[in-house]
Amino acid sequence: MHITWNYSLVFLSILVAMIGSFTALTHAQRMRESSGRAATLWMVSGSITLGLAVWSMHFIGMLAFHLPIPIAYDLTLTLLSVLPVILATLLGFRVLREIRISTRLILVSGLVMGAGISAMHYTGMAALKMSPDIGYNPLSFALSIAIAIIASWGALLMMYQGEHIKLRPLLRFVLGAVIMGLAISGMHYTSLLGIIIPPGSMCLASGLRIEPNILAMLVSLTSLFWFGGGILATLFDQRMVRQNSLALAQLQAAHAALEQRAQQMAAEMTRELRESKGMLNLILDTVPQAIFWKDSNSVFLGCNRIFARDAGLAHPNEIIGKTDFDMPWTHEESIAYRADDHEVMSNNAAKIHIIEQQHNAGGAHIWLDTSKAPLADSEIFGVLGIYENITERKHLEEEMRIAAITFETQEAILITDSDAKIMRVNPAFQEITGYSKEEVIGQNPRILQSGRHDAAFYQAMWAALRDTGKWSGEVWDKRKNGEIYPKSMTITAVYDDNQQVSNYVAVFTDISQRKQSEQEIHQLAFYDPLTQLPNRRLLMDRLQQAMAVSARSGRHGALLFLDLDHFKIINDTRGHAMGDLLLIEVARRLQTCVREGDSVARLGGDEFVVVLEELSSRQDEAATLTELVAEKIRNKLSQPYALKEYECHTTPSIGISLFHGHLESVDDLLQHADVAMYQAKAAGRNAIRFFDPQMQTALDMRADLEADLRHALEKRQFRLYYQIQVDRLHRPLGAEVLLRWAHPERGLVFPDQFIPLAEETGLIVPIGLWVLETACTQLKAWQRDALTRDLTVAVNVSARQFHQANFVAQVQRVLLESGAPPAQLKLELTESVVLENIEDTIGKMHEIKKLGVSFSMDDFGTGYSSLSQLKRLPLDQIKIDRSFVRDIAFDSNDAAIVHATIAMSQALGLNVIAEGVETEAQREFLDHHGCHAFQGYLFSKPVPLEQFEELLN
Numbered sequence: 001m002h003i004t005w006n007y008s009l010v011f012l013s014i015l016v017a018m019i020g021s022f023t024a025l026t027h028a029q030r031m032r033e034s035s036g037r038a039a040t041l042w043m044v045s046g047s048i049t050l051g052l053a054v055w056s057m058h059f060i061g062m063l064a065f066h067l068p069i070p071i072a073y074d075l076t077l078t079l080l081s082v083l084p085v086i087l088a089t090l091l092g093f094r095v096l097r098e099i100r101i102s103t104r105l106i107l108v109s110g111l112v113m114g115a116g117i118s119a120m121h122y123t124g125m126a127a128l129k130m131s132p133d134i135g136y137n138p139l140s141f142a143l144s145i146a147i148a149i150i151a152s153w154g155a156l157l158m159m160y161q162g163e164h165i166k167l168r169p170l171l172r173f174v175l176g177a178v179i180m181g182l183a184i185s186g187m188h189y190t191s192l193l194g195i196i197i198p199p200g201s202m203c204l205a206s207g208l209r210i211e212p213n214i215l216a217m218l219v220s221l222t223s224l225f226w227f228g229g230g231i232l233a234t235l236f237d238q239r240m241v242r243q244n245s246l247a248l249a250q251l252q253a254a255h256a257a258l259e260q261r262a263q264q265m266a267a268e269m270t271r272e273l274r275e276s277k278g279m280l281n282l283i284l285d286t287v288p289q290a291i292f293w294k295d296s297n298s299v300f301l302g303c304n305r306i307f308a309r310d311a312g313l314a315h316p317n318e319i320i321g322k323t324d325f326d327m328p329w330t331h332e333e334s335i336a337y338r339a340d341d342h343e344v345m346s347n348n349a350a351k352i353h354i355i356e357q358q359h360n361a362g363g364a365h366i367w368l369d370t371s372k373a374p375l376a377d378s379e380i381f382g383v384l385g386i387y388e389n390i391t392e393r394k395h396l397e398e399e400m401r402i403a404a405i406t407f408e409t410q411e412a413i414l415i416t417d418s419d420a421k422i423m424r425v426n427p428a429f430q431e432i433t434g435y436s437k438e439e440v441i442g443q444n445p446r447i448l449q450s451g452r453h454d455a456a457f458y459q460a461m462w463a464a465l466r467d468t469g470k471w472s473g474e475v476w477d478k479r480k481n482g483e484i485y486p487k488s489m490t491i492t493a494v495y496d497d498n499q500q501v502s503n504y505v506a507v508f509t510d511i512s513q514r515k516q517s518e519q520e521i522h523q524l525a526f527y528d529p530l531t532q533l534p535n536r537r538l539l540m541d542r543l544q545q546a547m548a549v550s551a552r553s554g555r556h557g558a559l560l561f562l563d564l565d566h567f568k569i570i571n572d573t574r575g576h577a578m579g580d581l582l583l584i585e586v587a588r589r590l591q592t593c594v595r596e597g598d599s600v601a602r603l604g605g606d607e608f609v610v611v612l613e614e615l616s617s618r619q620d621e622a623a624t625l626t627e628l629v630a631e632k633i634r635n636k637l638s639q640p641y642a643l644k645e646y647e648c649h650t651t652p653s654i655g656i657s658l659f660h661g662h663l664e665s666v667d668d669l670l671q672h673a674d675v676a677m678y679q680a681k682a683a684g685r686n687a688i689r690f691f692d693p694q695m696q697t698a699l700d701m702r703a704d705l706e707a708d709l710r711h712a713l714e715k716r717q718f719r720l721y722y723q724i725q726v727d728r729l730h731r732p733l734g735a736e737v738l739l740r741w742a743h744p745e746r747g748l749v750f751p752d753q754f755i756p757l758a759e760e761t762g763l764i765v766p767i768g769l770w771v772l773e774t775a776c777t778q779l780k781a782w783q784r785d786a787l788t789r790d791l792t793v794a795v796n797v798s799a800r801q802f803h804q805a806n807f808v809a810q811v812q813r814v815l816l817e818s819g820a821p822p823a824q825l826k827l828e829l830t831e832s833v834v835l836e837n838i839e840d841t842i843g844k845m846h847e848i849k850k851l852g853v854s855f856s857m858d859d860f861g862t863g864y865s866s867l868s869q870l871k872r873l874p875l876d877q878i879k880i881d882r883s884f885v886r887d888i889a890f891d892s893n894d895a896a897i898v899h900a901t902i903a904m905s906q907a908l909g910l911n912v913i914a915e916g917v918e919t920e921a922q923r924e925f926l927d928h929h930g931c932h933a934f935q936g937y938l939f940s941k942p943v944p945l946e947q948f949e950e951l952l953n
């Protein structure tokens with residue numbers, strides 16, 4: 001079908017498209033420059049404007065399109081065709097609202113808008129309602145759509161990415177509008193160029209049928225009117241915006257001026273504030289206390305330098321935002337601080353002088369005096385704290401407290417001024433001296449002097465104080481009651497800052513007790529507690545001194561060793577208490593016998609030593625003088641002793657050893673005197689003997705004897721001799737076994753020579769047992785012979801042997817083992833054996849008697865046993881000592897003693913036997929006076945067993 005064109009309308013359509021595009025783009029620009037609802041309004045109006053521009057261009061373009069058939073437009077579709085383009089533009093403009101418009105956004109927006117334009121066009125074409133339908137050349141169809149999209153992109157790129165093109169914005173807008181207008185109209189006419197309307201086609205639309213030129217004019221005018229309104233609105237809005245901008249600029253200028261002024265004022269205020277803050281900080285840092293302030297949550301807001309230093313911070317500002325738990329003090333301390341904060345804030349009341357300890361940053365333990373107060377304006381917003389480090393003060397207080405306590409000590413303290421005038425005394429001083437402080441303050445300490453020290457003593461004291469500032473020593477002073485007492489004192493001079501003595505402090509203790517204890521200890525250590533005489537230790541010391549003196553002076557000295565004769569018997573018979581009294585009296589008498597420079601000592605028991613000094617340079621003279629003293633002593637000690645109700649007698653045996661310098665040792669000297677004393681004893685007691693070298697020989701012999709004795713038993717050197725005991729008709733009653741020592745060199749040694757030694761060394765115990773065993777074995781052997789079957793055997797038992805704890809068991813065992821008849825065994829005990837621990841003796845004797853063994857009291861009359869004691873002993877026989885028998889015929893005393901002994905034995909129902917019977921006269925006397933059993937050389941000496949048995953035959 002042939003198509004013709006009205007080119008005026010074509011031109012008009014393109015113009016409308018461009019003007020509409022321009023209007024729409026200005027709206028789009030306003031949209032971007034506005035915000036909120038205004039932007040939306042511009043977006044909608046721009047979309048409608050572009051839609052209208054496309055639609056008007058299409059409509060005018062279609063009026064320029066002439067077909068040879070009548071055509072009309074379906075009104076509804078024609079009107080509806082505007083919607084796709086409006087909607088697409090809305091969508092495209094919405095994209096353009098973004099602040100930053102990227103190329104991608106432009107591509108999207110252009111695509112949408114191109115699609116909208118195309119949609120509008122082909123919808124508008126459909127409004128023709130051609131029959132058959134209009135066909136489209138596919139190439140022109142595609143090209144039309146491409147032109148719509150590409151031209152839209154071009155317009156938008158020009159608008160929003162065209163800043164590189166050096167054009168004024170308005171020109172860019174115009175160019176954009178031209179491109180957009182070309183896009184719309186290009187699309188339109190490209191599409192129409194490819195339109196295919198077959199011949200015979202008919203337009204079925206029944207729309208408006210108005211003169212196309214008039215309609216074109218109407219549409220054009222309406223559109224242009226719209227576009228003009230739009231441009232006006234844009235211009236108005238721009239103007240408004242410009243005015244607003246101007247107003248804004250003015251406002252901003254005013255604001256800037258105001259701000260500048262404000263800044264000036266702020267700077268000024270800041271400067272002033274800085275100055276005042278600086279002053280405040282200066283004040284805070286100058287205050288000698290630590291200051292801090294916290295908010296209501298106990299978070300630090302600030303502090304001064306002292307606090308910062310205590311907290312270990314380099315600068316006070318570092319405290320801000322920290323809490324106590326960030327500080328170096330302990331967790332517990334932090335809790336306590338926060339509790340104080342809370343208390344202060346909740347009570348709205350200050351808390352002052354909280355004395356507390358804290359661990360500061362250096363780890364030191366310090367004392368703080370803290371005060372806290374609430375910080376408030378309209379309400380409490382924090383707490384202000386201030387504290388002072390009072391550690392020094394605390395230490396001072398502590399020292400003063402200690403000093404005060406020290407002053408209350410047990411030691412007396414006296415403080416004087418530099419002139420020695422008493423200023424202060426403590427309670428201990430008052431207690432020790434008896435003076436109240438009122439009595440002594442203002443006085444000179446010399447009121448305490450006892451007078452025991454001379455002026456030199458005090459001069460030395462003051463000299464020491466002057467030279468060293470100190471004196472200590474022991475002083476004898478006087479109490480108020482006049483009692484003189486020793487004290488241990490230290491005086492210290494106190495100096496002032498100018499090194500001048502300001503005070504003297506004397507500290508002393510009463511050492512009376514100590515002195516007394518020392519004295520007691522000394523007494524115990526060096527003196528015999530019973531007699532108060534020097535003991536062995538002190539004697540040795542004095543002896544050393546005496547020898548030293550002798551060495552210097554060349555004069556002889558003498559050592560007298562005394563032993564009381566038979567003291568043991570007195571002790572045992574009269575009791576130890578009486579023995580003690582005797583020893584005390586002996587000591588007293590001894591002291592009266594010597595000069596002041598001489599010494600009397602007690603070695604122990606009944607042994608005393610006297611040391612005589614400075615006798616003479618000649619030995620013979622010294623010996624004579626010593627003998628005189630010894631004689632005096634012997635005489636004095638031999639006088640009766642009245643001990644309570646008893647009268648006692650004793651005599652001393654005195655051994656003397658002279659000394660001259662250090663020729664011999666102290667021990668040797670003592671031993672020599674001891675040996676001499678034994679000589680005196682051996683000489684019958686109550687005697688005086690000087691030590692001489694022969695004595696030493698005897699001593700050595702004794703040592704040799706002891707060595708031999710120790711091996712005698714094992715070497716079977718002992719023998720038993722038997723001495724017969726007979727009745728008045730000379731019939732054998734039995735025998736006393738007597739010990740002999742058959743020594744290979746010494747020959748036959750008699751008991752007197754070794755029994756005392758055996759007693760001393762304890763060897764008597766095994767020896768005595770051997771005697772008992774041998775005697776019992778013999779007794780048993782004799783049972784086999786009628787001649788010997790009834791004989792008794794008497795065995796001597798020594799003290800040491802008898803007092804063994806197991807002596808009874810020993811006898812029992814020996815009897816059992818030997819099979820000897822106990823009734824024929826007789827044990828001979830001496831008085832000294834019996835009287836030593838008499839209770840034990842009686843007990844043992846009873847036990848042995850129960851075994852069937854009998855007892856004979858040996859050497860009767862030589863001891864000190866009393867009748868009352870004898871009565872208690874379970875004796876069977878009394879043996880009259882040979883010393884009484886010897887002179888029985890000549891000595892009436894001995895005769896009387898023997899007579900009395902026999903009578904007493906008879907009275908007590910005891911047998912009596914006499915030993916040492918050597919003559920017929922003695923035998924007759926004894927027999928005549930009632931003693932009918934005899935032992936002595938008259939009948940036989942002690943003989944070996946074989947001779948004894950021969951004797952029986």
Ligand SMILES: Nc1nc2c(ncn2[C@@H]2O[C@H](COP(=O)(O)O[C@H]3[C@@H](O)[C@H](n4cnc5c(=O)[nH]c(N)nc54)O[C@@H]3COP(=O)(O)O)[C@@H](O)[C@H]2O)c(=O)[nH]1
Pocket residue numbers: 723736737738739750751752755768771796797798858859882915916917918935936937938942
């Ligand atoms: N503990 C023990 N002591 C014993 C033992 N054997 C002896 N002794 C004691 O030794 C003392 C001396 O004994 P001894 O030298 O044997 O003298 C005895 C007789 O020989 C002697 N005696 C006897 N008759 C006479 C006499 O007529 N004249 C005279 N001059 N001497 C005589 O007497 C001694 C016996 O004395 P006694 O024992 O008192 O009966 C002696 O005292 C024994 O104690 C022993 O084994 N154990």
